[in-house]
Amino acid sequence: MKKIYILILCSVMAATLHAQGGFGTYLRDIIEKQEKGILGMARVIEACGLCDSLDILMDYEYENRYLRGLIPTTIQDNIMYRSAYAPEHRRYGYTLFAETDDFWLSQGIDPNDPELLGKLTLWILDNFQYNGFGYFTNDGNYESEDNLLNQWVTYHLLPHRLVPDKLVNHVNEYGYSISNPNRLTIPVTEYYVTMGKRRLLKLYESAESDGVYINRFPHLDDGRQGSGHEIACDPDKEGIRVDRENYIMDCPNAIVYPISQPLAYTDFVADNLHRTRLRFDITGLFPEFSNNDIRCSKITDDRHQYVYIPSTNTYPYLDDLTVSNDANMIYYNAWNMGWCNLNGDEVGVTGRYDVTLRLPPVPREGIYEIRYKMLAATSRSITQVYFGTDKEKLSPAGMPIDFTRNINNMQAGWQADTGDNDADQLVDTELRFNGVMKGAQSITQNGTQSERAGNQNSRYILVRQRMSPDETYYLRFKNVLDSYNKSLYMDYLEFCPESVYDSREKPEDIW
Amino acid sequence: MKHTKILALATLLIGMVAEGQAQVFQIIQKDGRAPKFQAAAVDSLSHNNAEGLTTIHLKDGKKETFQKAATDSIVWYDPTNSILGTLRQNAGYTLFLRLVQESEWWTDMLNGATDLTVFAADDNAWQRFFAENAKLPSPNPWRTATSYEALTADQKRALLYTAITAGSINRADLIRTKSLAAGLEALEHLSGSEVPMHYNPAEKWYWERFHEANGGKGIWLASDSSFRYTSFFTPEKLKTFNVTETDLSIIFPAKAPQMANGVDILQQDIPATNGTIQDVASPLVPLQSMADVIRTNGKTNIFSHILDRFSAPFYSPVLTESYKKIHPEFTDSIFTKRYFSYNNYSLKGGYLGGNSWNVPLFEPGPWGTYQSYNPYKDNSDYARGLRFDPGWAGYYYEVAPEKDMAAMFVPSDEALWHYFTKGAGQALILTYYANIGTADEIPYTAPTNYDELYRQIDCIPVSTMASILVNNNMMRSFTGSVPSKWGKLFDDAMEPLFDDADEALGQLDTCLLANNGMVYVMNHINMPADFRSVTAPAFASKTNLIMKSAIYDDYMGLNYYTYLKAPQQDITFFLPSDSALFYYYDPISMKSRTPRAIEFYFAGGSFPVKLRFRNYYCPYNTSGPDDPDLGTIGNVVPGANVYTNDEVTDRLKDILYNHTIVNDGTQDIHSRNEYFRTFGGDVVKVVRDASGRIIGAKGGFQMENERLGIANDTPGVTECKVIRSYESLSNGQTYALAAPLVPTWRSLYSLMTNDQDQAWYGKEGYGGETPYSEFYKLCTADEYETEIIGCGLVDGSLPRTQRESALKKYKIFTSDKGLDYNFSLLSGNTPYTAFIPTNEAVRKATSQGLPTWDDIYKDYHSHASGDQLNSYEDSIRIAEKIMMLTNFVKAHFCFGMAIADQEPFRREYTSLAYDRNYELFPKLIVDSKGGQEMTVTDWNGNTVNVTASKNVFVRDYTCNSSPISVAMKGIQMNAHRSGVVHLIDGVLGFTGN
Known part of the structure; x- marks a missing residue:
């Protein structure tokens, strides 16, 4: 009844x-x-x-x-x-950035x-x-x-309903503490896929920017001994300020932010995105997480901290991720738990997982590396990665990867940073040669201990190939061990263009 | 047809008769009787209210009396529009009517009240049916049914029973319906020579007593005693199960979208008062089971033979007694053919409890009795289990049998023949039939006919066959394994059943509908990856137990099989056999007290691989290159059988990684090249014959011995011969070797200095000038720590560990528990290339202003008081010289191995030199025109040539404990780094003053 x-x-x-x-x-x-x-x-x-x-x-x-x-x-x-x-x-839910009348x-x-x-x-x-x-x-x-x-x-339209404090997420970037939320530090960035023809829109905020901006491309103090902060911004790269004070939320499934400058996916925007390493939080790729108050919720009860997403056959909750029947997907919000993940949160898919992710688009045709953050643990598995454009017929991207091994016991040449630039740069180069990178300097545990410092964190270079903005790409992760107790860790992935990772002018930054 | 409950029997009857509402009525009694009456034949009715009786008086003087209390209901109908009536009204069904009317009972049924569905074919369809039967292959029991007159009584019964099914079949979620046929329609007698047999003497032959070889006279066999099902497909029904019309068009090409038992339904649901008629394009014959379809279709004889090894005859008292009632002259026994399986009639019928593997030791008899019958050899028969019994007509798994059935992917004879004679299956034959590599080895020759093949494949253990068949080819659900879902099918190991579903579709030969499932005859083998990937020769082998253990067993902590089974890869795997692994020349032992050859042997148990050791005569424990013992194996090392299991796993891991080549687009074993990088970062050189076939291979150890001029026949000293090739595996190729590939012991230091360390130990013939001497002198920063610290490049006040770490970037060689001094510019197991300038080239560079350590030392100490430099300017100058020299040295090393080989290439390699302005490591461009010619161009555009001294492979080791001049107990390789060394006729990264 x-x-x-x-x-x-x-x-x-x-x-x-x-x-x-x-x-x-x-x-x-x-x-x-x-x-x-x-x-x-x-x-x-x-x-x-x-x-x-x-x-x-x-x-x-x-x-x-x-x-x-x-x-x-x-x-x-x-x-x-x-x-x-x-x-x-x-x-x-939807977000509209609207030029005013x-x-x-x-x-x-x-x-x-x-x-x-x-x-x-x-x-x-x-x-x-x-x-x-x-x-x-x-x-x-x-x-x-x-x-x-x-x-x-x-x-101008995102399929995510982003309230003002969720346009970007300040959680655990270097120097930041959630106990002092108004004291911003290094920039945080979100890349969202817009509606219609799939393109990227960048949202950015730093201590220096004085607000959230769309498509801002500043100069950062991103050297090895740098602060990571924004140090300057060319006038033509300032981007469009989002008016968070005068937003309109008069209907239940959308929010409108007035903007006073024109917004468009111009060549300038695409070119600048193409010169940028693009870092995507996995949960930022899912509008369902934004629209259902799942992502980065500040409510600490179990219902908000441990969110179960049913397998695709049970119900396709996420449009851009399919999960096999033999696995359980759980989102760990980890708010205020000091986890060293991008924004603190992570996703775990445990079981005989077979997960396929639709990737965001690239801005320009070119060669890109796709990197995948991993936190090594004995609960991980040996995983075959697949990549391609035909979701049903993806090709293996190399041999299976043992995600239980940390970057040190991979014998890939890991050594802790010494502060000596050329020695540290040599270590990074050796790691890259072996298909891995250290974690990012900007992501920390509680604002201080960077994920780069620990040998449990690494970024695997999964794919390096030519990609086109007119194609839709997929990554698939399949557990090749016959075990129900192994899990796939999902935190963030990166698209890095060749002009960044193989620049002839400066090395890729460590942030 | 109408039913009504009895309210007032007499009144009702009178009313019906009076009004002529019914031409025929039946009075259904509670005791099951249901007499019927033509209304026109009724004369009058009388009733006795006191006793509740009603009597029907017929015009022919007969009467029947009924008690109201004993009557359930009355049914009345008009037989004109019954199924039979409707068929009679339509011309052209004479043969079907003839079939029906041969049985009075069936005539009444089709005229009566029971709700039925009838599949009726017209006369033309019958004639086509008879004509097609004449073309059937001989095992098919319908081959003789070439006219109505030629139909046997059993065939008529089968046709009739299959054509009629109780109730409606139109529920959307049903695809099968139970017909009235059960068991006997497919009764056949197998002669004494036709009885299933196999050639494996170690297994029980369940059909033995029926075979003519043992005096047997054959057997009466019905495939199963359960009811047959008729399949009934329409697009609407199949949509419920996500079976598409494309699926149907693939399974039944050129067929109407609705069909029963694979026969087109030309007109659906023709109404009748007692059910519906489905007009079909051919008489429905009872379908055979999947097992029988596989046996009789003519294309899958080999697979049928394999299946028969899982079968046994079971006496069926039910069928025997039923048959005897019809044929009183029959005095024999009828058996059913059952398959050992995890899902079968007995399990689902509740005749088993507990574990599901045991087929019962009895057959259910009439009215719940049982007859004891035990065909089993012993309880281990459960290990032979198939996923389900393919002969069980009433198959179901989780849902009711009307809602689904099974499916099997059955390789055609052609596919299986190729698999066992040329493909990965040959490894199974060589192992289990020819006993290759064992004392029982027999010569192997390829079979020339099926019987010869059967003799060979029957030697493969039935448990191995079970895992091949169970895991891969038997699908529990038909609706879940239609062609549109082939891309999503996985075996028990979570491997995709098909690497490419579209390609698999192209390999579909025929679809054969059975009464319990669909048989997809494939020109393709679906074997578990263990049996078709590069691991197959190790997995199914009696002579590769060590490598099989290393690949699969948990104690290794590697799960290496996941790499070797990786689908859609092209892997080359070199497989040293158990006997080959007697010749593992332990590379890290070469400068120990006991250079040794390790003999691995398989002992079984929880840690199955053990070691023995014998002396090996290497350059460091012989008198020199002319020593006749050089490169030979000596006696057992006394007192040395004390080792740790970690040493075993350590060496096995190194063997695995360095016997695997991934052809990933940057290298291809099928090219003309000779050198290939291994999965572990080392290099293997292949030896090809004139036609390009690989006939041998060499690791670094073998190549180094060759370079030293060692020539003897000891296995694996200079070459590892291929003893067998497996080149048609699903993800690459495997080459079985007579000795293992071993990496070199020769370090970069050892090469450049001619083992200067040995000279320090007082041995003759070591040290002195080498083609690399001048460059080596530039690499001796470890001797100049004072100067490096003194000029301020390293803070001398740092704690020792930090100071060592800071000094490291200037040192090219360090002592790090290796065989001598390790190349230390890199930290990981990272392969590298060393382009070493000739002595002349170095001298030329120094004459052009390149500082040497000697220069630096003299400069320093001529401007120092003690160890302290006199001025800041001196510090700067010395520091500049040191940095320049260090960077110069580093410019001659790069990440990755640039190997001079046959195929041309042009690639960039990142050098180890550091550009402080850009904070980058500049690139070298290596250009090879093929045929082993190679040039190197630096970032200044300066090009040098690689000389004739090229492709010398080196390897540095970091062990858990120094292996120099010690007993080798417990010493493992913690890390290693492989490199290739080329001598170049110029210098890199230096433009003069």
Whole structure:
């Protein structure tokens, strides 16, 4: 009887939420009422046919199965010996960075203009607000992903609902302490995949930046003896400041940040991203983690600290990650536990795991290394890694890797840093030759002890090959030991372009 | 057809008769009787209310009386539109009707009230059926059914029983329906020569007493006594199971999307008052079981023979008694053919309890009785188990039998023939039939016919065959293993069943539907990776027990099999046999008190590999290159059988890593090259014959002995001969060797100085000038610590450990528990190349301003008071000289091995020199036009040539304890570093003053 009651209640709630509507309804409302503020952006989004998908609040099929007990609500985690809890919901959410109507007026474009779409398209072309290397059409079919205006507007939209203190995550970067949260230190960065044609959008904040910026590319004091801080920023690389004070959160599944400068995936942005080592927190790749308050939650009860994600066959909770049946995936939030992971958190997939991850796009065609952070432990396994573009037919990326071995007992040449640059550089070069790198200097345990210092942490160079922004790539990790007690550790991965790892002018930084 | 409960029997009957609502009615009694009456034949009704009786008076004078209390219901219907009636109304079903009407009982059934589904073929379909039967292969029991008249009584019964099934078949989640056929329709007599047999004398032959060789007269055999199922596929049903229309089109090409038993259903669900008619394109024959399909289709005889080794005859009193009722003249016994399995009729039927492996020692008899019958040899028969009994018609696993069935991937005869005669399976034959390498070895010749092949493959233990078949080819679920899901199928070892599902589809020969599953005949072998990868010759072997143990056993702590079984790789594995491992020349023992050859031997037990030692005569315990003992093995080392297990694992690990080559695109064993990097970072040189086949291989030890001019026949001293090649393995090739590849003992120091350390020990013939002498003199920073510290490059006040660490970057050689002095610019097991300038080239460079240590020493001490330099400027100058010299030396070393070989290449290598301006290590470009010519160009654009003295391989060791001049007990290799040395005719990274 109780279950029926809950089901009815959910249906009522769902009906209510539907009546209230999602982001799509909100934008249509603005258009209908000719409300000033982001009217221009709303009209463009609506013309590009995005309102319907922006209206979806949650996955009701998941709700249904969860309530009917078809999804295990808890499992026992044999690593931390706690119960891990499946998310109660699978919500959808969005973030919009929107140029204001005042901005458009300053550009001579009236958001009320019936010819807005055409004029805006012309403005985009005239101001080179597009990626010259990419393919686009200009045929008025705004709903097509190839359309210029569609590409332009979707670059403003993220499928993650990021509240102001989650645009970037300050947790355990070098020098930072969560007990003194307002004292920022070295830069933190998030790279998100936008809606529509997949492209990267960089969010950045440092002590020096005075706020969160989009696509900021400053100069950093990133030498071996450097501080890691931002030391300067060329005016054309400052990026776009996100107005976190005047955000709009008037609908349940989206948040809007006004911006006062134009945002676009220009050649300039793509080129600068192509000159950058891109570091992705694994959980940052999953909109589901952002939209369901899973990632970096500050609530310390077990339900928020140990989150069980069901296998894909049970329910495909994550769009970009598939998990085999014989394995349990648990997200360890580890808030305030001082773990030496990027943002402190990590994911463990335990069992006869077979995990496939859809990778974010690269900014430009070129040769990239894909690196994978590993924390060696006896609970790890020997894993075969696969890579490619055909999800069902990925090719092995080298021989299986024994993730139980730390960087020291790999005999790869690890030695602790001495402070002598050329000696330390030689060690790094030797490690790279053997396919591994030390951990990152910027990631610490409680702000001080860097992951670079410990020989348990390493970054494996899994792949080095040419990649294209027009392709979608996958990484697959398969346990080749016949064991239910081994786990795959997932923290972060990196895309590093050849111009960074094999620069003829300066070595890759240690941060 | 309508049912009704009895409220007032008489009233109801009168009403029905009066109104003519029913032409026929049946009065269903609680005791099971159900007499029926034509309404038109009823004359009158009478009733006795007091006794609750009703009597029906028929016009022919008969009457029947019924008690209301004893009556369950009344059923009435119009037989005109019954199944039989409907068929009669449609022209062209005469043969089917004839079949039905031969049985009065069946005539009544198809006319009656019971809800049925009937699969009926028209006359044209029957004629086609008869014509096709004439073309069937001879083992097929339907071969003789070439006309209606030629049908035997049993065949007619089988056709009829299969065509009719109780109830509706239209539930979306059912793909099979139980027919009324059970067991006897496939009864056949196997003659004394047709009875299954095998050639392995160590196994019980369960069919022995029926074989003519033992006076047997054959056996009456029904494959199974359970009910047959008719499969019924429609796109809607299969969609429920995610079986796609593409799957159906692959399994049944050119077929209609709906079918029963593989036969097209031309028209579905023709209604009748007592069920439905499915118009089919051919009479339905009872399908055989998968075991029988495999036996009779003509393409899978070898696999059928292998399956038969898991079978035994079981007496069936149920079938025997049933048959005797139909054929009273029959006096023999009928058996069923069962397969030892983990899922079978007896287990699911509840005749077994506890463990599932044992097939019962009895056969269920009529009405719950049992007849004792024990065909087993002993309890170990459980080890022979298949995943399920492929002869069990009523197969099911986790869901009801109507919802799924099994599947088997069966290699064709062609595929299996190739596997056992040319592929990885040959290793099994050589091991178990030819006993290769053992005292029982017999000559092996390839078979020329199936019988010869059977004699060979029957020597393979049935438990080995079980793991091949169980793990890989028997799928518990048909719906879970249709072609669209082949990419997601895994065996028990979590290996993908198919490396490439599309490729596997291309190897699908035929799909054969059985009553209990689908047989996919494949032109491909699905064997566990253990049997088809480069580990196969070790895994299935009696003479490679040591390497098998090293690869698989837990005590090694390596799980090395995961590397050797890695799919979609191209691996070359050199496999030293057990006898080959008598000749492991322990490289780190060469400068010990007892240079030795280790004999590994397999003793079994929890730590199965043991060691013995014999003296080995190397350059350091003989009188010189002319000593006749050089390169030979002497006596057993006395008192030396004391060693630790860690030494065993240490050497075995080194052997494994250095016998594995990964052809990863940067190198390819199939090229013309001779040198290949091993998985452990060392180098192997292959020896090819005129046609390019690999006939031998050399490790660093063998190459060094060759370089020293040692020439004798002792196995493994200068070459390891290939004794057998396995070149068609799924992930590469394996070469069995007569001796193991051994890395060199020769260090870079040893090479450059001609073992100067031996000269210090007073031995003659060592030290002195070598082609590397001048460059070596530039590498002696370890003798100039005073100067390095004195000029301020290293802070002399540091604690010793830190000071040593800081000095390390200037030192090229250090003492680090190796055989002499280790190359110390690198820390890990990182291979490197040393481009060493000739003495002349070095002298030229020094004349152009390159400082030497001698210069530095003189400069320092002519400007110092004691060890203290006089001025800051002196410090700067000395420091500059030292840094320049150090960087010059380092410029001649690079990461990775650049080997002069046959194939041309051009590659960048990162040198160990350091550019302080850019904080980078600049690159050297190595260019080879092939044929072992090579040049090196530095970052200044300066090009030098590699001279004739090239490709000398060196290896430094760091042991847990120094192996110099000591007894070798307990000494292991903690680390090693391999390099290749080339002499060049110029210098690198130096542009003069």
